[in-house]
Amino acid sequence: MDFSTLLAQAALNGLVIGTxxxxxxxxxxxxxxxxxxxxxxHGEFYMLGAFSAFFTYAQWEVPFVFCLVIAALTxxxxxxxVERAIxxxxxxxxxxxxxATLGVSVVIQNAAVVAWGPTPRAMPNVxxxxxxVGPFTxxxxxxxxxxxxxxxxxxxxxxxxxxxxxRAMRAxxxxxxxxxxxxxxxxxxxxxxxxxxxxxxxxxxxxxxPIFSVSPxxxxxxxxxxxxxxxxxxxxSVPGAVVGGxxxxxxxxxxxxxxxxxVADILQLLLVILILLVRPWGLLGQKEA
Amino acid sequence: MxxxxxxxxxxxxxxxxxxxxxxxVRLGALAAxxxxxxxxxxxxxxFYMHMANLALLNAIFTMSLGLIAAVGQLSLGHAAxxxxxxxxxxxGALHLKLPPLLGIAASGLATAxxxxxxxxxxxxxxxxxxxxxxxxxxxxxxxxxxxxxSVTRGANGLVxxxxxxxxGYSLGARAQFYYFALAAFVGVFILLRALMxxxxxxxxxxxxxxxxxxxxxxxxxxxxxxxxxxxxxxxAGAAGAVMAHYIRYVxxxxxxxxxxxxxxxxxxxxxxxxxxxxxxxxxxxxxLPELLRGFVSMQHIIxxxxxxxxxxxxxxGLASIGHRIAKMTRGGRPRP
Numbered sequence: 001m002d003f004s005t006l007l008a009q010a011a012l013n014g015l016v017i018g019t020x021x022x023x024x025x026x027x028x029x030x031x032x033x034x035x036x037x038x039x040x041x042h043g044e045f046y047m048l049g050a051f052s053a054f055f056t057y058a059q060w061e062v063p064f065v066f067c068l069v070i071a072a073l074t075x076x077x078x079x080x081x082v083e084r085a086i087x088x089x090x091x092x093x094x095x096x097x098x099x100a101t102l103g104v105s106v107v108i109q110n111a112a113v114v115a116w117g118p119t120p121r122a123m124p125n126v127x128x129x130x131x132x133v134g135p136f137t138x139x140x141x142x143x144x145x146x147x148x149x150x151x152x153x154x155x156x157x158x159x160x161x162x163x164x165x166x167r168a169m170r171a172x173x174x175x176x177x178x179x180x181x182x183x184x185x186x187x188x189x190x191x192x193x194x195x196x197x198x199x200x201x202x203x204x205x206x207x208x209x210p211i212f213s214v215s216p217x218x219x220x221x222x223x224x225x226x227x228x229x230x231x232x233x234x235x236x237s238v239p240g241a242v243v244g245g246x247x248x249x250x251x252x253x254x255x256x257x258x259x260x261x262x263v264a265d266i267l268q269l270l271l272v273i274l275i276l277l278v279r280p281w282g283l284l285g286q287k288e289a
Numbered sequence: 290m291x292x293x294x295x296x297x298x299x300x301x302x303x304x305x306x307x308x309x310x311x312x313x314v315r316l317g318a319l320a321a322x323x324x325x326x327x328x329x330x331x332x333x334x335x336f337y338m339h340m341a342n343l344a345l346l347n348a349i350f351t352m353s354l355g356l357i358a359a360v361g362q363l364s365l366g367h368a369a370x371x372x373x374x375x376x377x378x379x380x381g382a383l384h385l386k387l388p389p390l391l392g393i394a395a396s397g398l399a400t401a402x403x404x405x406x407x408x409x410x411x412x413x414x415x416x417x418x419x420x421x422x423x424x425x426x427x428x429x430x431x432x433x434x435x436x437x438x439s440v441t442r443g444a445n446g447l448v449x450x451x452x453x454x455x456x457g458y459s460l461g462a463r464a465q466f467y468y469f470a471l472a473a474f475v476g477v478f479i480l481l482r483a484l485m486x487x488x489x490x491x492x493x494x495x496x497x498x499x500x501x502x503x504x505x506x507x508x509x510x511x512x513x514x515x516x517x518x519x520x521x522x523x524x525a526g527a528a529g530a531v532m533a534h535y536i537r538y539v540x541x542x543x544x545x546x547x548x549x550x551x552x553x554x555x556x557x558x559x560x561x562x563x564x565x566x567x568x569x570x571x572x573x574x575x576x577l578p579e580l581l582r583g584f585v586s587m588q589h590i591i592x593x594x595x596x597x598x599x600x601x602x603x604x605x606g607l608a609s610i611g612h613r614i615a616k617m618t619r620g621g622r623p624r625p
Contacts, residue, residue, distance in 0.1 A: 038417045089601050094417055095363055099557055100600050102550050106593030110586040220546075224428060227421055235417075262436045269429045276422050280414055 008136045010257045011250065016142050016211065018249020019149035023204035024222045025229035025241035026156065027197035033173040033236030034193045037087055038098045041105035042201055043223025047112060048075050049202025050209040050218055054123050057209075064126045068148070071206040072199040079198030080191040087194065105219075112216035120213035145207050152203055153242065156196070160238070169193055173236065228272045234282025244282075325471055329464040338463040340576045345470040346532055348571035349477050350548075351555040353524035355567040356481055358556060359490075360510075360517040361497035362412065363420050366427035367525050368548035370400045373430060374526030375533035375543060376441060379450045382534070389453040393530040400526025405519035412514045415500070427546055434541040446540025453534045466535055473531060477524055481564055484520070493517060554596045560606025569607045 028042050052071040056062040062070070086104055090097030125141040132138075160166035171179040172189050180186050204222065212218060229248050233240020248268075255264040275282070332338055350371065357364045377399055378392035387395070411422050434441045441447070452461035453469060460466045484490055495503040496510045504510050533539040551574075559570020574595070578588030599606060605613075 032417075038421065086597055086601070095420075096600055096604070098417060098420060099363075099553060100597050102553065103593040103596035103600070106550065106589050107597070110589040110593070113586040114590070224425075227425065231421065262432060266429060266432050266436065269425050269432070273422055273425055273429075276414065276418065276425075277410055280418050 005136065006257065008138075010253045012138055012142055014250035014253030015246070016145050016249070017252065018246040019146050020204045020208050020222065020245075021225045021229050021249050022242050022245030023149055023152065023200050023207075024226040025233065025245045026153070026238055027200035028223075028226040029230045029233070029236055029238060029241045030169075030200075031194055031197040032230070033238075034169060035087070035091075035190055036094050036097075037090075037101065038094070039197070040098060040101040040223070041082075041108060042198070042226060043219030043221075044105050044108040044112075045075055045079060045198035045201040045219075046205035046208075046222045047216060047219035048078070048108065049205030050212075050214045051112065051116065051205075052202065053206035053209040054121060054214045057126070058121075058123045068203060068206055071202045075202035076195040076199035080195040082198075083191045083194035088190070091190075109216055109219065116216065118216060120215040120218075122213055123210045125210045141210065145211065148207055149204075152200070156200065159196075165189075165192060228268060231272050231276050231282060237282060240282055322475065326468075329467055335463055338467060340579060342463060342467055342470050342535065344572050344575040345467075345474045346528055346535070347552070347555060347575050348474055348568045349528040350525055350552050351559065351567040351571045352477060352481055352564055353521040353528070354552045355556050355561065355564065356484070356517050356521040356524075358561055359485065359493045359497055360514045361500060362415070362514060362518065363553070364423045364518070364522070365420050365546075365549050365553070366423035366430070367522070367552050368529075368544035368546070369423075369427035369430035370404060370522040370525040371529030371532070371548070372434060372539075372541075372544035373403065374400045374529035375539040376434065376447070377526070378530030379447045379533045379539050380440065382451050383447060383449070389451060389530075389534045390455065393453075393527050393534070396530035397523045397527030400529075401519045401523025404522030404526075405515060408515040408518035408522075412511060412518060424546070424549075427549060431541050431545055441541070444541060446538060446543070447533075448538050450533050450537045450539065452537065453531070461537075470531070470535075473528070477528075478564065478568070485564065489513065489516065551592065554592055556606075558595055558599045558606055560608030562605065563608050566606045566608035573607060 024042065024046060028039060031037050031039050031042075049071045052074060053064075053067050056067040056070050057064055082104060086100055087097060090100055127140045127144055129140045130137045131140055131143060160170060168179065168184045169189055169192070171182065171184055172186055172193075176186055179189075201222075205218070208222075225248065229241055229244040232248065233242075233244030252264055252268065255267065259267075328341060329338065332341070350367065354364060354367045357367075374393075374396035378387075378389065378396040381387035381392040381395060382389055407426070411419065411426070414422055435443055437443075452459050453466070454460060455469070458465075460469050485493070492503070492508050492513045495506070495508060496513055500510050529544060532543070536543075555570035555574050556567055557570070558574060559568065560566025574592065577595075578591060603609065603613075
């Protein structure tokens with residue numbers, strides 16, 4: 001394999017995991033920006049999305065588009081319930097809210113072990129075949145992931161910018177009290193924001209299920225990466241999550257090709273700790289007052 | 290320094306009743322200690338002894354985490370310090386033939402030193418940012434333990450770690466180790482209690498309550514936070530080393546993110562405000578999952594569910610139940 005093919009391969013893989021990190025980080029940062037909650041259960045919703053796709057697509061053979069819709073809706077609804085029942089009591093207590101999400105994470109992960117067993121399951125690709133451009137060949141299954149993630153992000157962005165609810169969410173993120181005075185129902189915005197956040201995680205899980213395997217433990221790495229991305233991009237910043245996610249995916253893919261993935265992981269974590277110390281508000285985020 | 294007849298700043302109790310209660314508490318503590326010392330004579334089941342040992346060690350981990358929480362910071366990397374201590378003492382014993390007791394002391398000092406240096410840098414962050422950075426630092430330790438195979442033997446871990454011996458007398462058996470763990474527990478308890486009652490403890494509490502106010506009153510918050518973080522993490526390092534010499538094995542799986550979460554759970558369930566809370570949490574949660582032995586996932590589910598329910602319904606933890614009952618029986622009358 002010559003050098004340019006290796007680079008093209010690394011770039012494609014980087015984009016695939018980068019889009020996944022992007023979807024994870026957007027949801028994570030959205031919930032932090034609006035509700036000031038660090039959601040340690042975010043990875044578990046990714047895992048549930050992966051299982052949802054596994055059952056609907058691999059076992060019941062539902063068309064993949066509908067699998068994505070089902071995953072987003074069911075897990076989004078579950079997220080709204082979790083917000084209502086568990087997160088809401090900690091509205092003014094960031095630290096206790098975060099500890100509560102740790103508890104939620106433990107419960108969901110182990111409920112999945114009890115229900116579906118710990119063994120990883122493989123899921124078939126959504127499409128087969130390759131796309132040849134000049135000397136390069138790209139598997140279609142990867143390209144589909146990138147395209148779908150881009151589409152999901154476009155829908156999300158349109159929702160946030162152009163709909164009433166999206167605008168209300170941005171207003172609450174800026175200042176919840178002022179938003180309340182303006183007649184925005186903060187109590188309905190919070191569950192919606194949480195539902196959208198975990199639905200994005202579920203979509204990431206569903207998209208990645210054919211590429212990685214599906215097991216109750218697949219959520220930890222994406223969550224860790226979401227932390228990393230969000231620290232890079234700034235807690236609460238959606239553009240930061242997009243740029244940070246794609247960048248992290250690409251950097252990771254190239255360093256892993258050059259140094260091996262464990263070393264790449266350690267370097268990445270150290271880099272992030274450094275950034276957190278020098279610029280706690282992230283590379284693109286705004287300094288908090 | 291401080292007249293014992295005056296009410297202490299935190300409690301607001303009347304001096305007379307406080308003195309009466311202090312004696313009751315002292316007698317109760319003495320009785321509990323005697324009962325604990327006699328335990329091995331009544332319990333012959335090895336498994337129950339093992340549970341008692343783990344509960345004592347977990348209480349040490351939780352109390353030391355509580356010390357860091359007492360300055361208003363939550364460490365999600367507590368198990369990483371335990372792992373560091375465990376590896377240091379294990380490697381010392383295996384390669385340098387270092388006596389375990391010396392190794393444990395060295396582990397405690399080394400992790401306290403590391404924590405002091407790290408704390409100087411990391412404690413500039415507060416609230417969720419500090420939690421995130423300790424979480425990530427914990428992940429780094431796990432990854433290094435996995436990856437640095439020439440020293441840590443990677444995922445296989447270090448086996449054949451010698452048991453603790455005191456004056457040539459081996460504490461390998463569970464009942465013997467129990468006395469060591471009990472002594473360590475009592476030592477840490479007394480140390481932390483004295484610390485919390487000293488001027489340091491008062492500074493800690495004022496920082497946790499309102500850091501801006503504490504700083505504007507001339508308390509160097511960063512310095513006290515570094516002190517609490519270094520002592521708490523050093524105790525965790527030493528206790529991690531004790532654990533390594535007890536189970537005679539250490540691997541990257543011995544102290545992970547999940548253990549850090551377990552210590553937080555014990556602290557929250559027992560009660561974040563007091564030292565007794567940490568002990569109650571460890572005593573309650575260590576044996577609880579054993580009701581469902583062999584079904585690990587159900588244990589974790591119970592841990593998570595207990596954690597969330599206590600946070601929502603009993604924010605003061607088990608330690609606050611007494612207060613709650615007292616409040617209810619007094620029928621809402623203002624406290625004397």
